Amino acid sequence: xxxxTLSGVTKRFGDTIxxxxxxxxxxxxxxxxxxxxxxxxxSTLLRMIAGLEEMTAGEIRIGDRVVNDVEPKDRDLAMVFxxxxxxxxxxxxxxxxxxxxxxKVPKDQRALQVAEAAEMLDLTDYLDRKPSQLSGGQRxxxxxxxxxxxxxxxxxxxxxxxxxxxxxxxxTRIELVELQRRLEATIVYVTHDQVEAMTMGHRVAIxxxxxxxxxxxxxxxxxxxxxxxxxxxxxxxxMNTVRGRLETAGGTPVVRIGADGVELPGxxxxxxxxxxxxxxxxxxxxxxxxxxxxxxxxxxxxxxxxVEHLGHEQHVVxxxxxxxxxxxxxxxxxxxxxxxxxxxxAVRVEHAHCFDPETGARLG
Amino acid sequence: MSAQRSARRxxxxxxxxxxxxxxxxxxxxxxxxxxxxxxxxxALHRTPPFPGLPxxxxxxxxxxxxxxxxxxxxxxxxxxxxxxxxxxxxxxLGLLLAVLAHKQLRGMGIYRTIFSxxxxxxxxxxxxxxxxxxxxxxxxxxxxxxRSGDLGVLEDPKTALIAVAVTTVWQNIGLSxxxxxxxxxxxxxxxxxAAAVDGADGARRFWHVTLPMLSPTLFFSAVVGSIMxxxxxxxxxILTRGGPDDATNVLVYSIYEDVFRAGNxxxxxxxxxxxxxxxxxxxxxxxxxxxxxxxxAR
Amino acid sequence: MRxxxxxxxxxxxxxIVLFPIYITVxxxxxxxxxxxxxxxGLFPTDPQWGAYKxxxxxxxxxxxxxxxxxxxxxxxxxxxxxAILAAYAFAFLEFPGRGFLFVVFLxxxxxxxxxxxxxxxxxxxxxxxxxxYGGLILPFLATGFGAFLLRQAFLTVPGELRDAAAxxxxxxxRFLWRVAVPLARPTVAALSVFAFLSAWGQYLWPLIVTDDxxxxxxxxxxxxxxxxxxxxINVTFAGVVLASIPLVILLLAFQxxxxxxxxxxxxxx
Numbered sequence: 001x002x003x004x005t006l007s008g009v010t011k012r013f014g015d016t017i018x019x020x021x022x023x024x025x026x027x028x029x030x031x032x033x034x035x036x037x038x039x040x041x042x043s044t045l046l047r048m049i050a051g052l053e054e055m056t057a058g059e060i061r062i063g064d065r066v067v068n069d070v071e072p073k074d075r076d077l078a079m080v081f082x083x084x085x086x087x088x089x090x091x092x093x094x095x096x097x098x099x100x101x102x103x104k105v106p107k108d109q110r111a112l113q114v115a116e117a118a119e120m121l122d123l124t125d126y127l128d129r130k131p132s133q134l135s136g137g138q139r140x141x142x143x144x145x146x147x148x149x150x151x152x153x154x155x156x157x158x159x160x161x162x163x164x165x166x167x168x169x170x171x172t173r174i175e176l177v178e179l180q181r182r183l184e185a186t187i188v189y190v191t192h193d194q195v196e197a198m199t200m201g202h203r204v205a206i207x208x209x210x211x212x213x214x215x216x217x218x219x220x221x222x223x224x225x226x227x228x229x230x231x232x233x234x235x236x237x238x239m240n241t242v243r244g245r246l247e248t249a250g251g252t253p254v255v256r257i258g259a260d261g262v263e264l265p266g267x268x269x270x271x272x273x274x275x276x277x278x279x280x281x282x283x284x285x286x287x288x289x290x291x292x293x294x295x296x297x298x299x300x301x302x303x304x305x306x307v308e309h310l311g312h313e314q315h316v317v318x319x320x321x322x323x324x325x326x327x328x329x330x331x332x333x334x335x336x337x338x339x340x341x342x343x344x345x346a347v348r349v350e351h352a353h354c355f356d357p358e359t360g361a362r363l364g
Numbered sequence: 365m366s367a368q369r370s371a372r373r374x375x376x377x378x379x380x381x382x383x384x385x386x387x388x389x390x391x392x393x394x395x396x397x398x399x400x401x402x403x404x405x406x407a408l409h410r411t412p413p414f415p416g417l418p419x420x421x422x423x424x425x426x427x428x429x430x431x432x433x434x435x436x437x438x439x440x441x442x443x444x445x446x447x448x449x450x451x452x453x454x455x456x457l458g459l460l461l462a463v464l465a466h467k468q469l470r471g472m473g474i475y476r477t478i479f480s481x482x483x484x485x486x487x488x489x490x491x492x493x494x495x496x497x498x499x500x501x502x503x504x505x506x507x508x509x510x511r512s513g514d515l516g517v518l519e520d521p522k523t524a525l526i527a528v529a530v531t532t533v534w535q536n537i538g539l540s541x542x543x544x545x546x547x548x549x550x551x552x553x554x555x556x557x558a559a560a561v562d563g564a565d566g567a568r569r570f571w572h573v574t575l576p577m578l579s580p581t582l583f584f585s586a587v588v589g590s591i592m593x594x595x596x597x598x599x600x601x602i603l604t605r606g607g608p609d610d611a612t613n614v615l616v617y618s619i620y621e622d623v624f625r626a627g628n629x630x631x632x633x634x635x636x637x638x639x640x641x642x643x644x645x646x647x648x649x650x651x652x653x654x655x656x657x658x659x660x661a662r
Numbered sequence: 663m664r665x666x667x668x669x670x671x672x673x674x675x676x677x678i679v680l681f682p683i684y685i686t687v688x689x690x691x692x693x694x695x696x697x698x699x700x701x702x703g704l705f706p707t708d709p710q711w712g713a714y715k716x717x718x719x720x721x722x723x724x725x726x727x728x729x730x731x732x733x734x735x736x737x738x739x740x741x742x743x744x745a746i747l748a749a750y751a752f753a754f755l756e757f758p759g760r761g762f763l764f765v766v767f768l769x770x771x772x773x774x775x776x777x778x779x780x781x782x783x784x785x786x787x788x789x790x791x792x793x794x795y796g797g798l799i800l801p802f803l804a805t806g807f808g809a810f811l812l813r814q815a816f817l818t819v820p821g822e823l824r825d826a827a828a829x830x831x832x833x834x835x836r837f838l839w840r841v842a843v844p845l846a847r848p849t850v851a852a853l854s855v856f857a858f859l860s861a862w863g864q865y866l867w868p869l870i871v872t873d874d875x876x877x878x879x880x881x882x883x884x885x886x887x888x889x890x891x892x893x894x895i896n897v898t899f900a901g902v903v904l905a906s907i908p909l910v911i912l913l914l915a916f917q918x919x920x921x922x923x924x925x926x927x928x929x930x931x
Contacts, residue, residue, distance in 0.1 A: 052825050054370040071373075073831035085826035089844040102831030146830075378757035380834055384747040385763055391744070391804035396770045399781030406781075461679075464672050469665075478676045480917075481683065483924065484909040486863035488881035489902045492888045493682045496689070502698045502895060504685065537679055539924060546925045595776045598865035602885045616776045616866075623780040624870060636777045643774050 002063050002153040002186050003028045004049060009058035011044050011210075018044045020210040021058070026154070031180050031187040033201030035194060037233070041210040042190045046156050049188060051075050062153055073102070078147035082159040084139050086131040086146075092118075093127040096145045103150075117149040120179070137168045144179070154186040161196065173199055194234055198222070206230050224353075228360035231283045231353060237315055240326045241283045243357060246272055255282050258321035260300045262347050267364030268354035275356065280363065283353035286315065286329035291337060292346040299344040302326060307336045318343060400640075406633030415627065430634040435610075435618075440638075442525065443594060443614040449529035450536070451589040455582060457533065458540025463574065465541075466548050476545070483538035490535035491602035498527050498603075521611035524604050528612050531599050536592075540585065547581030548574070580654075587650040591643050615639050690714065690899035697895055713900035717887065722875055723901045726883035729795070730862060731908070733879055736799040737861040742854050745808030750838050752809065753816035754824065764813075770806035776866070783870050793876045798868055802861065808853050811926055815846035848922065855916050856923030862909060880905045 004026040011019040019041040026032045034042040047053035049060060051072035060067050067075050078099070086095050096117055100110045118124045121141040131139055140160065147155055160176075161169045177200055180187055191197055197204045198218040206213045206221060206229075214226035225231035231239045244255035244262070246269075253269035254261040262282060264272075272280050292299055302318030305325070314336055316328040326345060337343050354363040409419040410426050430436050461479045465472050482490070497505045500516035509517075517523040551574060559569045575582075597616045600606060606613035606621060613621070615635060622632035689697050690713050691706035718724040751757070752764050782801050791797030819842055827837045843850060865881045872878040878886075880901075887901045913920060 047825075050825075050829060052828060072825075072828045075829075077829065079826065079829050081822045081826060083820060083822050085820065085822040087823065087841055089841075089847070098832075099830035102836070374756070377755050377834070381751040381755035381757035381760065384751035384755070388744045388748045388767070388804035388806075388809060389763070391800070392766070392770050392806070394785065395782050395801040395804075396773055396778060399778035399785070400773050402781045403777065461675060464668060464675070467668075469668075471669075475672050475676055477917075478680055480913065480921075482679065483859070483920070484913040485683070485906055486865070486881055486909070488863070488865050488884045489906055490682075492884050492898060492902050493686050495888060496895060496898070497682065497685070504702055507700060507702065534679075534682060542921050542924050546921065591774070595774050597776065598881070601865070601869070602888070619776070619780070620866070620870075623783075629780055632780055636780075640773065640777045643777075644772055647772050 003030075004154055004186065004188065005059075005061040006045075006049070007059045007061075009045065009048060009060060010056045011041070011048060011053065012056045017210050019048070022207075022210075022212045023058075024205055024212060024215055026186060026188055027202075028186055029184045030202045031177075031185075031189060031200060033197040033204045034188060034190045034207060035197040035201075035204050035233075036192065036207035038192055039209075040207040042192075042207050043158055045207070046079075046158055046188060046190045050077055050079050050156050076153040077156055078150050078152040078154075079156040080143045080147050080158065080160045082162055084131075084143040084160075084163075086139060086142055088131055091128050091130055092123060092134070092142050092145075095131065095142055096123075096127075096149050099146060099150045113149050113151075117145040120148060120182075121145045136164055137172065140164060140172065144176075148179075148183065154188065157187060157189045159191055160189075162191070162193070169196075176200065194236070198234075206233065208233075224362070225283070226362050228281060228283070228355045231355065235285060237286050237327050237329065239283045239285050239353075240289065241281050241355070242320070242324050242326060243279060243281050245279055246277060255280060257282075257300060257324070260321075261298065262300065262352075263298055263349055264354065265349055265352060265364060268352075269364075271363040272354060272356075275363070277356060277363075279357050281355040281357045281360075282347075283355060284326075284347050285351065286327040288348040288351040289326060289328045290346045290348070291316065291328060291330065291334075292344050294344055296344055296346055298349075299346045300326070302343055302345050304337045304339050304341050304343055306339065309336070316343075318345060403633040403636050403640075406629050407637060409630055411628045411630045419630070426630055427634050430631050431638070436635065436638075438610060439613050439615050439618045439635075442610075442612065446525060446529060446532075446596060446612075446614055447590050447593040449526065450532045450593050451586055453529075454533050454536050454540045454589055455544075455585050457537055458544040458585070459578070459582070461537070461541045462544035462548050463570065466545065476541075479541040480538045482535055483542065485535055485538075487535060487598035488602060490531055491599045494527070494531040494534070495603055518604055519608050521609050524608055524611045528596075528599050528603050531603060532593070532596065535599075536589070540589075543581065543585050544578075547578050550581070551577040583653060584650065587646050591646050594639065594642055594646075686899050686902050690896055690903050692896055694895050710896070713894070713896040714904065716894065716897045717901040717904060721883070721887045721890075721897055721901055722878075723880060723883055723887065723904050725875055726878055726880040727904065727908075729877050730879040730881070730905075732795055733798045733868075733877070734858055734861040736795060737802045738854055738857040740799065740803040741805045741808055741857045742850060744804050745812050745853065746838070746843060746850070748804075748809040749812030749816055750834075750842060752813045753819075754834065754838075754842070767806040767809050770804075771810075775801075779866060779870070782867075786871055791871075793872050793874055793878075795877055797871045798877055798879065801867070805857070808857070811853060812846060812849055815849035816842055819845050848919075851916070851919040852922035852926060854923075855912065855919040856926070858912060859909065859920070859923070 006025070007023045009019060009022045010017070022045060034045060036042045044053055048055050051067065051070065055068065062075060062077070087098065090098065093114060096114045097110055100113060105113070115124070118127055121144055123138070123141055123145055126134060126138060131142065134142065140163070143160065161172055164172060173196060179185070189200065201218055203215060203217055204221050205215045208229050214221050214230045221230055222234055225234060228241060232241060242257055244257040247254050247256045247261065249261060253264040253273070255264055300320055302320050305317045305319050308315040308317070309332065312332060313329055314332050314334070316330065316337060318326050318328065320326060328345060355361065356363060407427055408421060408423060410422045411419060465475045465479060495518070497503045498517050500506055500519070503516070506516060517527045555573050555577065556569060559573045595616055596614055597620065600612050600614055600617045604612040606617045616639065619632045619635045619639070622628045622635065685704070688704065688706050691709040691711070692703060693710055696703050748767065752760065786792060786797040786800070789797070791800065823841060824837065827841055832840065863881065864879065868879040868882045872882065884901055884905055888898045
């Protein structure tokens with residue numbers, strides 16, 4: 001009922017395309033995250049949904065209604081801004097009440113809704129303060145209360161946590177998820193932080209240079225990245241992507257990297273063969289690479305560059321014979337190889353991904 | 365939002381923009397730009413010797429006549445003298461008071477209020493006060509100078525302009541003090557501390573830290589003060605009416621007399637344009653210097 | 663010792679600055695013969711308050727102060743209002759010619775009133791507005807300086823506030839009065855105080871557009887009192903004191919805004 005549907009939404013600033021033909025649907029009661037690096041067009045997309053930015057082409061529906069020609073105030077959306085955009089000269093109460101006043105909500109009703117929103121966000125004790133007398137986290141909650149109080153069809157949130165310190169951010173993430181569940185709210189949530197995207201989003205839409213790269217659940221985009229951009233953007237440390245020649249050894253397809261060869265997953269091999277590719281990019285997450293003993297077949301030889309100890313785990317960065325880097329993520333109970341030593345790295349092929357080196361598209 | 369819709373909204377915004385600017389523009393049009401442009405037309409036409417006759421187009425003749433007249437030269441000279449008598453003294457006095465009252469000491473608030481107090485007077489009030497002080501019969505200044513009963517300072521061509529200048533300086537002390545104090549507050553404390561650590565005493569600190577840091581304020585006050593002094597009128601009208609013997613007949617007062625005594629707005633317009641040019645030059649000088657300072661700061 | 667020296671110097675200077683004001687108050691409380699007596703009396707041993715009544719009624723200072731209050735308020739409110747409107751347009755609205763119009767506003771600051779006053783006199787006379795409040799107020803309703811100052815203040819209002827207000831259902835007009843103006847309140851206050859001070863002290867313009875009591879302001883009234891009341895010079899002093907009261911109140915009540923207004927106002931010259 002209150003879902004949001006974008007069809008072919010495009011925004012051009014002069015010659016540059018900020019948002020390129022994006023189509024997606026935000027389901028009712030869904031928290032959809034728009035994720036991407038800065039400048040990827042996610043904020044512009046959000047502002048177009050809000051009606052603050054004009055579209056060059058496309059259509060936006062909220063519920064059953066096409067809102068292309070609808071003023072921002074009539075779209076029944078509430079927005080939470082990165083800076084919170086609180087009115088500094090008004091008390092917390094007046095801030096929360098502000099959207100209701102313009103809508104001519106009767107006074108008693110206003111007071112009731114403000115009290116309810118304040119209660120929900122634990123602001124009851126602060127209603128008579130000015131924003132300048134609040135902490136960052138409290139201001140952030142006022143911004144949320146101001147959005148919640150209107151009971152809008154959907155919420156738009158533009159990096160709402162990025163002005164908080166790391167500890168508070170983690171706590172607020174959980175509160176936001178809880179709030180979304182309680183209100184059964186439809187939320188479009190913009191962030192550049194993949195941790196927020198993975199932990200909060202029901203689905204994640206990843207954008208790069210204005211183009212929608214992939215739309216799926218956090219697990220889907222992690223397990224089956226649609227292309228090299230998504231593969232490298234999601235996950236810390238990032239996925240290893242190694243380029244190699246496609247060969248056939250004894251009837252099985254192999255990726256030849258330097259002197260070593262890694263067996264290919266069948267589906268990927270078939271897709272590569274169908275496209276007539278000579279080279280592919282093999283993608284393996286660091287947790288899917290192991291240091292193995294000499295002589296293990298199908299392993300890669302690398303020289304250890306550096307070992308990063310993180311306490312609960314360690315990252316071993318190795319350089320392959322042809323100069324490409326591979327990171328191994330392993331438990332801290334395992335012995336760390338000395339720097340400059342030579343190691344053998346085994347790839348868990350069932351977790352490997354293959355990409356077209358030219359288009360970046362996933363194979364298989 | 366569709367392109368069509370947003371075009372409509374943009375048009376609406378633009379319309380609102382014009383509507384908001386319009387009231388000011390009308391006032392400016394009628395009371396700033398129209399009379400300003402009219403000056404040029406007036407300057408090219410000679411006012412007839414008898415009212416009722418048509419004005420005569422004389423090209424630049426009138427402009428040349430006025431600009432080369434000894435009356436205009438004298439008026440301009442007096443105006444510049446007036447500027448030189450009021451502006452530097454005003455700045456030095458304001459600076460002196462501001463430096464003395466700058467330190468955080470007990471009771472400074474009272475001194476600051478006293479030194480700012482003359483902004484609560486007007487040119488007319490100050491002029492009336494000083495007119496009585498300079499009065500030959502009842503004036504205390506004349507009494508203390510031992511000149512009671514003599515020719516009053518305002519009636520003496522040698523002293524009249526000085527008396528007008530004294531009045532003006534006194535009336536402007538408050539403003540000058542406020543400006544200089546604001547300038548002093550802009551000098552960072554750590555500069556003084558650094559100077560103190562370097563062993564600079566009070567006088568050295570003043571010359572080597574305060575004054576250079578204050579130079580923008582000083583320059584700015586000098587230009588603005590000069591512009592204000594070029595526009596002086598009220599104190600002249602109340603104290604001397606331009607006399608004695610035109611000794612205080614500054615530019616604006618002579619324009620006023622041309623129009624409202626002699627009914628000659630052609631001559632007045634030429635002088636008004638001259639006044640405009642002077643103020644314009646001062647403004648440009650100030651903008652230039654301010655610009656250069658900005659680029660230094662980078 | 664040096665501290666004592668500083669206080670001594672400060673006190674002497676304070677006495678000099680204050681003396682004209684002091685003597686004005688004292689003389690307003692003396693009889694004319696006491697004022698003229700030598701050596702002069704510097705302290706009112708037997709204060710006479712009659713001069714104030716005489717100035718207020720006989721000297722029409724009461725009427726003139728009412729006129730001044732009306733005219734000054736009119737100019738102040740008009741200037742601030744028009745400046746707010748124009749500044750909002752320059753800061754928040756986009757329209758063709760905006761940059762050019764802004765320069766036009768700035769240009770007005772370079773044309774002193776003393777350059778245009780006689781033609782303005784003719785305009786006001788042609789409009790039949792001599793000796794009216796309208797004639798005293800109209801030429802000063804707009805201020806390029808005020809519009810400039812307020813535009814600067816409006817530009818510091820974050821764009822996200824405008825966006826938030828748009829979503830909250832507030833159009834430009836309501837955003838202007840409910841958000842932009844309250845946020846620019848220090849500038850509005852400074853501008854108001856500055857406008858009041860300048861308008862109250864005006865002399866040249868009221869002198870030429872009034873020739874009777876109907877709209878004559880107190881500054882012109884003081885000059886007239888001085889001319890007419892030479893035999894009762896104490897009345898003139900009382901008039902000066904009365905005419906200064908509003909500004910003294912302004913100075914005491916709004917010192918901070920006044921300082922802000924004057925330091926910013928000096929930019930205009």
